[in-house]
Amino acid sequence: MTAHPRLSLNQATIKYADLATALEVTRAAGIGAIGLWREPVAAVGLDKACALVADSGLRVSSLCRGGFFTQPEGPERRAALADNRRAIEEAAALAAAAAPGSAPALVLVAGGLPPGDRDIAGARARARDAIGELVEDARAAGVVLTVEPMHPMFAADRGVVSTLGQALDIAEQFPAEAVGVVIDTYHVWWDPELPAQIARAGRGGRIASYQVGDWMTPLASDALLSRGHTGDGHIDLPAISALVEAAGYRGDVEVEIFNQAIWDDDPAAVARRTADAFAAAAGVTAV
């Protein structure tokens, strides 16, 4: 069984599987790449994780996630930046251990407003400044800091970078080999500026990752989990995939789904269903 050649299973889709299981079910479903998360990597340790990844024969398409650096200056901010530096090293090591075609992309979620702070412009400026502090570390490690615009419903408590245009405004302040963006359909599908901003991202060589997931209604009671398999929701995924391809992106395409029912399912079955749904509905070409 072979899945779509550019499909990557983001590990968040099978959240409760440990790293070894995640690699195994991905490979068993015929999927050639995986998007990793730091927590299951840390659970086995980085060296063991690299060995497991190397043995799997899979490509690694990204590491989720760094960021959460909107704090004002102080010990918390310094700790966040130190943690991001560790994440950069992890992203480099995992991509190096994995199969050729892997991407040393570290996905960055900015973080929300600090407690009691209503100055979202200030929080956004601090996120940009934090990326500036990390750029040299990223370049030295050959890692791309990959800024993720989050759906505006998470602006207060999860990610203050709310649009692809805003992510690019930040990324373009730094060299393209060190700072890019991730386009996640779940977060950006609604944006009237999306076609123009995807084209802009492509012109600048800033598309470091492309993630697909669908928007389900009614919203789940935990809105973060209101994602579905490709084709099950409201997003015109083939249209967005065509824009991303027209912008020049030819890398792996991750399926990242936060959904309690999918998490509660058998991970091997989820991997197979992901592969089938992706082939049928994501509109990604095989190039």
Place this chain on the structure above:
Amino acid sequence: MTAHPRLSLNQATIKYADLATALEVTRAAGIGAIGLWREPVAAVGLDKACALVADSGLRVSSLCRGGFFTQPEGPERRAALADNRRAIEEAAALAAAAAPGSAPALVLVAGGLPPGDRDIAGARARARDAIGELVEDARAAGVVLTVEPMHPMFAADRGVVSTLGQALDIAEQFPAEAVGVVIDTYHVWWDPELPAQIARAGRGGRIASYQVGDWMTPLASDALLSRGHTGDGHIDLPAISALVEAAGYRGDVEVEIFNQAIWDDDPAAVARRTADAFAAAAGVTAV
């Protein structure tokens, strides 16, 4: 007892009160204006509603709501447009019956994607076209069609107009006396373009209504209801109010809160609490 002179209580904040009760608790709280909804108006009939409004001595700051016109051509779309024409007449009649300083503003929520339709650009174009069909009716009645950008989390199932910039892109295709926008902090607070777009709205004379409500976290299990009294959440309301004032808006300011706990409370108490919170936290000047 007198509330802030520019405060208007949007009737949705006391959703379960009938029109007579809503008018009474608004006046008893010392609030000078009310934003009406069509359903409680229809429950007593337009003539009776106009009489009640006239007797109350209150200003009417808007009528919610028309719109829901993203359907493709056909009987459903024609019915939606006919209903919007009735709403225009209602907005005109209620504003004429109410105290001087009332605003004949009909708030329009575009509606979501039709069932099975993933073409959000097409749905947006149909919303614009519907407004175009209503413009002459609005002008004839002296009513301002007031386009409401909805938070992007409602793009699929409630309102495909997602940003203030997009609302202005639509409004500016028509005369300013007939088509404007409403700035509702709950829907637009997260937008990195907000300062520029508020200024643009002011320059064009397009601000037909300003509504305030706060953004609470964690999101309520029904995300539509995750609104709070001014000052209770994450939005820098004084900053946005200052932008709206700098853009030239001097009209009434509505508090519109969808929140189950507030709906379940005594409407007289909610009206008083609204007045207190508004005076303390909305940052609206008394001019």
